[in-house]
Amino acid sequence: MSTAVTKVQAQEFNMNAMEPPEAALHYTAGALSKESSVIVDIVIPDNWHVNANVAADEFLKPSSIEIAARGIEFGEPVWPEPIKEYNEVLEFENLVFKGHFQIKIPVTAVADGYDSLTTNATFHYQACDNSICLAPASVDIRIGSRSGIGASGLKKNDDGADPGTAQELNGFAGNEGFAGNKGAAAAALLLFFALLGGIILNLMPCVLPVLSLKLFSLIKQAGESRKRLLALGLSTTAGILASFWILAGIVAAIKAGGGAAGWGMQFQSAGFIAFMAIILTAFAMSFFGVFEIWLPGSATTKMDAAGHKSGLVGAFFTGALLVLLSTPCSAPFLGTAMGFAFTASTPVLFLFFTAAGLGLALPYLLVSVFPAVLKVFPKPGQWMVTLQKVMGVLLLATVAWLLWIVNEQAGGMGVALFVGIILATVVFSFALGKFAPPGSSFAGEMRILIIGAIAFVFSWFAYFAPQYEQNLNERFEARMAQQVLEGGWYRYSPELVAEFAKAGKTIFIDATADWCLTCKTNEAAVLDREEFRKAMDSAGVVRMKADWTRETPEVNELLRSMGKSGVPAYAIYPKGDISKQVVLPELLTTGLIMEAIP
Known part of the structure; x- marks a missing residue:
């Protein structure tokens, strides 16, 4: 040699x-x-x-x-x-x-x-x-x-992140964390994205109904002591973090079992939608004064203590509800961060979920630490009774949105099932208000009401759930069989992408879901408008929709290739070349999309 x-x-x-x-x-x-x-x-x-x-x-x-x-x-x-x-x-x-x-x-x-x-x-x-x-x-x-890594020629996202950032980190992330200065720096950037995305999540359409709850709560707390406000803020934060950790645990379990997990995946479950419909209906009935959520006690001192605890418990569950309603939406920055988190080790997954939770909770923590902000609200008075009822109407509007999702997924039969569940919740709320008013002893009545409600829901689902699931699957399979959709869109499939790539066509892909409010907002504001359609047609761009309303392996792979964990997600394939994929931010304009087309 x-x-x-x-x-x-x-x-x-x-x-x-x-x-x-x-x-x-x-x-x-x-x-x-x-x-x-x-x-x-x-x-x-x-x-x-x-x-x-x-x-x-x-x-x-x-x-x-x-x-x-x-x-x-x-x-x-x-x-x-x-x-x-x-x-x-x-x-x-x-x-x-x-x-x-x-x-x-x-x-x-x-x-x-x-x-x-x-x-x-x-x-x-x-x-x-x-x-x-x-x-x-x-x-x-x-x-x-x-x-x-180091994808040359790829455009950066509008938030400044390279579309290959998640894939780049995979080369540095191990079971014990991140290795090397480059991996640590990229991880720190994505962790900051998770925190920032959590803050922005407060402004996304899906969270607005629960923000009405939090707004009303803040107004009522305007006269509270600083110590009390801090306790309420920490309780809300605890509810948010607990929900994020539960979600992280579910994701880790699904990954360990070899399944595919994604941000907002629980809205693919009819059971979860039913649970949310029950919770939101119950909250609305409480806002209408049908019943009052409280912890009972037998003496005045105990009643005071119960009221104090109830405020903290209410703040905790409001935080949990914020998380449950926020997950069908992916905020700017959050999609990129979670796209990596869902492919990382379990400790890293929990770290990113914690960062997103702290971001979502940060506004409430700041108000608790700096209560002077609450001075902008008027003093509590009779006007709050009217506002409380308005908040109840907003919550029922959210329930109506859930019914719309059910109609899109399973048709009239599914809506009938869920309307029955909602009516049962209303009846239960009136019964609770009649038999268990604040200040009375109602242990026996509560047991009967709870047992009756559980029996009703169980029997309802035992009879209707199999039919509902079968109907849902049949309707979704029929939707997936359609290659050409309304408005000149094509149904996404890797095979169809390959055909258009062979023809040298540029492709715009919209990964969406019926339950994603941010997706629907983008569709109403940009994607379904005549201006956008004409711009795409004049540029010779093929438009494809990837439906993630129900989990499909093809869309799972697509989201993974985009470095995303949920919807909305948007990408452009110049001349159909998937190796030059251009990933767009979660919030769109026609001009932004056109600028990204080579």
């Missing part, structure tokens, strides 16, 4: 390491068959190359690729023609790949029940420049996503 070769090997772990190559894979257009192929796109960073699939010398490691998918068999990969390049340091002509190149892998067999979304590949390579060769390495590639 020459002296030059020894010098190269001695520098294998030189700190001037090449960043992992960008990598993406997709199937050729059309129905999957023996005639199909997988195309793997590899982009090597500037001033570097990798050895070809045939090594020019025994000490060099040749490139190779492995691929697997459920129900699909693959043939031998077809590699591009290698570049012959004389290396003065190595003193021989090497065979290399550099820049952008493609590997074609033929499909040899397709079994019944195959799942192309499980396609995974691993590209093994050894990187070299003109003076050193690094230790062999590999990069994993999943269908519908970009692997690697």
Whole structure:
């Protein structure tokens, strides 16, 4: 072996390491068959190359690729023609790949029940420049996503974050946290995004109904002592954090079981929507004066103590309700941060959820610490009775929104089921007000009412839930079978993306859900307007909707490729090229979208 070769090997772990190559894979257009192929796109960073699939010398490691998918068999990969390049340091002509190149892998067999979304590949390579060769390495590639970091040529989001930030962090995040200065800096930035996104979440459409509760609570507390205000603020914060931690625990459990978790996923569950309808209806009935939420006691001192505790308990559950209603919306900055958190280890997941919770709670904490802000509110008086009823109407409007979601998902039968649940809640509220007024002993009556309510809900769901779920699935499958939607939109599918990419079409993708209020706001303000449609048509842009109302593997993969954990999420594929995906912020304008189109 020459002296030059020894010098190269001695520098294998030189700190001037090449960043992992960008990598993406997709199937050729059309129905999957023996005639199909997988195309793997590899982009090597500037001033570097990798050895070809045939090594020019025994000490060099040749490139190779492995691929697997459920129900699909693959043939031998077809590699591009290698570049012959004389290396003065190595003193021989090497065979290399550099820049952008493609590997074609033929499909040899397709079994019944195959799942192309499980396609995974691993590209093994050894990187070299003109003076050193690094230790062999590999990069994993999943269908519908970009692997690697330092995505050259990709536009940054409007919030300043690179669309590849989440993927970049995956190279530095381990089970114990973040490694390296670059990973720590990127993690700190995303953690700040989670905090900032939590603050902005207070202004998102989904949270506004519960903000009416909090506004009314703040007005009532205007005359409280500073100590009392601080206790109420901390109780609200505790409710917010507890809910975020419960959600984080559910996400961690789903991930541990191999499932797909996402921000706002609970709104895909009919049971959760029913729970929210019951809670909001009960709150509205309380605001109308039908019954009063309180903790009973047998003496005046105990009643005072109960009232004090009730205020803290009410603040806690108001905080919890804020979280439950805020999760169907993804705020600016929050989507990018949570997109990484949902792919990270469990401790990192809890850390990011805590940061988002503190952001959501921060305005209430500040009011508690600086009570002078409450002086802008008028003193409590008779006018608050009217305001309280207005708040009740707003909460019932939220219940109406939930019924609209149910109608979109399951039709009239589903609405009838939920109307029955809501009416049962109203009856229960009147019964509670009649049999359990404040200041009376009502232990026996409460037990009867609670047992009756549980029996009613259980029997209702035992009879109707199977029919509801079957109807919901049938309607959703029918929706997914539609390729062309109203207004010139196409239903998203990786196969359709591949077809339009083959035709050289630029694609705009809207990942949405029926239960996402921010999505609906963007649709009303921008995406459904004639101005937007004409702008897209004149630019020759294909518009696609990815429906996440119910969980689907295809949309899960799409969101993961965008570095997002929930909806809304928007992306542009210039000329259908998924490797140059441009991710847009959660709040849109027509001008912003047009500026992002190359």
